[in-house]
Amino acid sequence: HPIIGPYDEPAGYVVVECDRPDDGWTAEDDEPTDQRFDDRAVLRQTFTHLPYHVAWLDRIGRFQGCNPAFAEAAGLAADDEILGLRFDDLPDPDATVRALGGGLDEETIATAKPLVDQRVPIEGPDGSLSRLSLSRLPIIDRHGAVTGVILLAEDETQRDLLERRLADAGKMEAIGHLAAGLAHEINTPLHFVGDNMTFLEEAFDEALPLLRMAADLAPTMAEAAPGGPEARLAAAIDAADLDFLVDEIPGAIAQTRLGLDRVSKIIRAMKEFSHPGGDEREAADLNHVVENAVAIASNEWKYVAEVALDLDPELPPVPCRSAEIGQVLLIMIVNSAQAIAEQRAGKGQGTIRIATVATDDAVELRIADDGPGIDQAVRDKIFEPFFTTKPVGTGSGQGLAIAHNIVVEDHRGAITVDTGPTGTTFVVTLPTAERLPDDDG
Secondary structure, X not given: OEEEOOOOOEEEXXXXXXXXXXXXXXXXXXXOHHHOOOHHHHHHHHHHHOOOEEEEEEOOOOEEEEOHHHHHHOOOOOHHHHOOOOHHHOOOOOHHHHHHOOOOHHHHXXXXXXXXXXXXXXXXXXXXXXXXXXXXXXXXXXXXXXXEEEEEEEEOHHHXXXXXXXXXXXXXXXXXXXXXXXXXXXXXXXHHHHHHHHHHHHHHHHHHHHHHHHHHHHHHHHHHOOOOHHHHHHHHHHHOOHHHHHHHHHHHHHHHHHHHHHHHHHHHHHHHHOOOOOOOOEEEOHHHHHHHHXXXXXXXXXXXXXXXXXXXXXXXXXXXXXXXXXHHHHHHHHXXXXXXXXXXXXXXXXXXXXEEEEOOOEEEEEEEEOOOOXXXXXXXXXXXXXXXXXXXXXXXXXXXXXXXXXXHHHOOOEEEEEEOOOOEEEEEEEEOOOOOOOOOO
């Protein structure tokens, strides 16, 4: 501290020396207490609230600490109970903790190099599958010696699912742009064909009485003037088989009309599906969403099943993101069609029934098929990411997991399955009123 002289000049200094613990103190510690941070407290708070399992051991494998998530997974009542224990001493370690005790700590200690993001699959006590990212980080003192290891485990199952959804969303966006362009290109000539069919239909209706009259008079004309113009006209009418044309042309026009209407319906569904809208939920007609999904997925089901719709005409609007619910329906319809195809293998068509039902405060979508059903042993796993009963290379195990996430997490609804030896019914329940993320149900 300076000593001030009579003329306000520094006349000397008083130096006070004191011992402080070697705790990383710097001159910044003289700042007001609300400006300083306790490094150890910050570190502990960080470990406590990280969405990981974290523990640290000394170089001979004794735990020196852990965060609450690791303690719970190890079967301990509190994180301080782990001090001095080894992996073999943990009372009830779960699959995550067992995966961290995989014997690679010696390599980390010997090389002083971190092992980061080692991905391993694990199976929970209920048979559910998860994917972990494991890391082992060396603890190095100021002399460069490795004194221990920090263990971290992150459950990447939900992140992988989110990444898959984002990837699918990107693909769907690209397909949507392509579909919109194709729909526009097809729609223009389709209008020409439709307009021309209208003209042909009206023209034939006007000409039909004349054609019928000619067919009726042909025999009389041939008899009245053999060898004359009338006879030649009668012969031409007979050669043209006018009676057949009069009977068949109206039916051909009607079938063409039906085909054009079907193509137009698919084009409209493609255009709506390719414009999913924004992130906000909007009141949607679920019957219309069902019809669009059935039209778009027709190539999946039309060769193996018939689709029967039982849509409630009094169904109330539902606040939702209709493109996402359409995606759920597509997943369900394709799954049903594939199950039926696998079971029947060319032995006739099955049936997919889709119904909408209004309840007191929700709307139910019911998708039922008469396929082989789902084995009871795996029924509780079908909504888990990466779970599939299909052969390797033919199923990602993501479809139903994505559908579950869309319905339950994004729309605060529910999705259940009822299955037996024959047939499976999925019930998707969507609330008719907005629910906040923390609402019950």
